[in-house]
Amino acid sequence: MVYDIAAPEPSGMVASLSSLGYSLPAAVADLVDNSISAGASSIDVEFTWAGRDSWVAVVDNGTGMTTDELVTAMTVAARGPAIVRSPTDLGRFGVGLKSASFSQARQLTVATAKTGDWSVRTWDLDVIEETGEWRLLRDADDSTTRILDALRGAAGQGTVVLWRRLTGYYYSDTVTEGDERTQKQFYAEAARTESHLGMVFARFLTGNSRCMRVLGTPVEPWDPFLSRHPSVQRLPVEQLRLGTGTVRVEAFVLPSAHRLPPTEYEKAGGPRGWLDQQGFYVYRRDRLILAGDWLGQRGLRREEKYNLARIAVDIPAETDVEWGVDVRKSSVVPPVGLRPHIRRIARQARRLASDVLRHRGQIAARTHGEPLRYAWHVRRDKDQVTCKINREHPLVRAALRSDGGSPGDVRALLRLLEETVPVTALRVMHETDTSDDPEPFGGAGPADPDATEVAQRIYEAMVTGGRSPAAARERLRTMHPFDQLQGFWNR
Ligand SMILES: Nc1ncnc2c1ncn2[C@@H]1O[C@H](COP(=O)(O)OP(=O)(O)O)[C@@H](O)[C@H]1O
Ligand SMILES: [Mg+2]
Numbered sequence: 001m002v003y004d005i006a007a008p009e010p011s012g013m014v015a016s017l018s019s020l021g022y023s024l025p026a027a028v029a030d031l032v033d034n035s036i037s038a039g040a041s042s043i044d045v046e047f048t049w050a051g052r053d054s055w056v057a058v059v060d061n062g063t064g065m066t067t068d069e070l071v072t073a074m075t076v077a078a079r080g081p082a083i084v085r086s087p088t089d090l091g092r093f094g095v096g097l098k099s100a101s102f103s104q105a106r107q108l109t110v111a112t113a114k115t116g117d118w119s120v121r122t123w124d125l126d127v128i129e130e131t132g133e134w135r136l137l138r139d140a141d142d143s144t145t146r147i148l149d150a151l152r153g154a155a156g157q158g159t160v161v162l163w164r165r166l167t168g169y170y171y172s173d174t175v176t177e178g179d180e181r182t183q184k185q186f187y188a189e190a191a192r193t194e195s196h197l198g199m200v201f202a203r204f205l206t207g208n209s210r211c212m213r214v215l216g217t218p219v220e221p222w223d224p225f226l227s228r229h230p231s232v233q234r235l236p237v238e239q240l241r242l243g244t245g246t247v248r249v250e251a252f253v254l255p256s257a258h259r260l261p262p263t264e265y266e267k268a269g270g271p272r273g274w275l276d277q278q279g280f281y282v283y284r285r286d287r288l289i290l291a292g293d294w295l296g297q298r299g300l301r302r303e304e305k306y307n308l309a310r311i312a313v314d315i316p317a318e319t320d321v322e323w324g325v326d327v328r329k330s331s332v333v334p335p336v337g338l339r340p341h342i343r344r345i346a347r348q349a350r351r352l353a354s355d356v357l358r359h360r361g362q363i364a365a366r367t368h369g370e371p372l373r374y375a376w377h378v379r380r381d382k383d384q385v386t387c388k389i390n391r392e393h394p395l396v397r398a399a400l401r402s403d404g405g406s407p408g409d410v411r412a413l414l415r416l417l418e419e420t421v422p423v424t425a426l427r428v429m430h431e432t433d434t435s436d437d438p439e440p441f442g443g444a445g446p447a448d449p450d451a452t453e454v455a456q457r458i459y460e461a462m463v464t465g466g467r468s469p470a471a472a473r474e475r476l477r478t479m480h481p482f483d484q485l486q487g488f489w490n491r
Helices: 010-017 024-037 067-074 096-102 125-131 142-152 180-200 262-269 317-323 336-360 394-400 407-419 423-430 449-464 469-477
Strands: 042-048 055-060 105-113 118-124 158-166 211-214 238-242 245-253 279-284 287-293 309-315 376-381 384-389
Touching: 010 096, 010 125, 024 042, 024 055, 024 096, 024 158, 024 180, 042 180, 055 142, 067 096, 067 105, 067 118, 096 105, 096 118, 096 158, 105 125, 105 142, 118 125, 118 142, 142 158, 180 211, 180 287, 238 336, 245 317, 245 336, 279 317, 279 336, 309 317, 309 336, 394 407, 449 469
Parallel strands: 042 211, 279 309
Antiparallel strands: 042 055, 055 158, 105 118, 105 158, 238 245, 245 309, 279 287, 376 384
16 A cells, blocks of 8 residues: 555644534533543533633543543544443543634643642644644643642642633733623623533433532523423333434423413523424433434424424434534434434424414313313414404303393403413414404404494493593594594594
8 A cells, every 4th residue: 555644734623623613601511521421520610701811611520630641632533433432421532622622712721630640731722833733731831820720729639621812702902801891791601601501411410419510600400391390291202223222212392381480481491592492302321412403304494383392312322423423512413214203203292382382372261061162262264363252152151141241250251361362372373474463353444344333332331431422432533443443433
């Protein structure tokens, strides 16, 4: 075999590694992956604002590394997919630490200790670019050393990963420590990181003695499926065969807004909100790698009416290749053989989810021994959505009795109507088109007999109530919707 060695150019390699498109929360999550793989029971994420000198760090009490292990850890792709990993190892390509860090910072320093002796190594992207060599620095500058010392405290074991010269804040000389707006954005990123970690690592944080903090605040696990809520509907768990392994799929349909207190409903929406959090949640070794996505499947669009559908998928790490798990662990493509099942389960869950929203608008008024009756009827006829009160409803009938019904019946009816305004059903039916808003009595123009009849009744009620006919007429003329209609009151 004849060949040339064509090794990658370090500076170009660094540039491409750093442009994988990580968000800051996702990049921090990649560091936390490593801390969890190292068996850490305590993980602290720190953010410190200092203008151009701002920094971010992840501090863990995991196994730590020897100096040799640290050098290997810092080497790009030294532990690739070919090596055998323990079942609790969340890594895959041997790239995460570097690519996540380079996407956020020009300087990556790692300090680590296994048995009391701390080793430190630094990648400085300026040095790599200037020298064109993978020069892994053995010493750190004074201010870096001070930060590291403060972070590791008296611990004799663990790892500190420190990012300095953050690309998002370092780019310009004008960023100063006193820049309040940028400082706010910086700490907003910290808050986003906190909720992202709560979502991604929820399974590690639930019922576990592990503690994860962002800026000292414990990260709360976020359960996308509200699995402990009594009104959650679950489709049967499916175990799909893939090669020698099985993929576990469980679909959940969450309760609609009226079954949750407003704060809980908002929280259940998730870090990105209901619309962006519907769909599949893909887990690999209990780590969430994709949250709320329909996996690019044909015919499965994100729509508001499917907000309540969320589906957990557990993929065995041995099937990474089939799912195309990428470096960022943020994209997966379902294997061809599983796609029909994925689509079938998704459709089932979506149908159920939109049913829940639709029926929310038709809360049943159950009367003993009577069939199920709704106070409101929401319909879509041709391209119009209409919303009518059910004349057959027992309370409506009572109010319409020839003897006038009792004030109690009317009060009860009004209360029922107020309580069951079909807001959600209307929203769902209206979401795709906007031109179908119904207009009172068919919209502006000459009044039809129905409008005239209703106006006549209001007019009489006002006169009976003591108004002069002229005043009542004048009042009607300016009253919605009669101000839009031409009738006797406008003449
Ligand atoms: N916090 C840590 N504690 C102990 N070892 C670590 C830590 N972070 C990284 N490492 C080591 O560095 C290696 C490379 O990490 P990384 O670049 O994220 O790739 P991967 O996680 O895919 O192996 C890990 O496999 C692990 O051995
Ligand atoms: Mg990793």
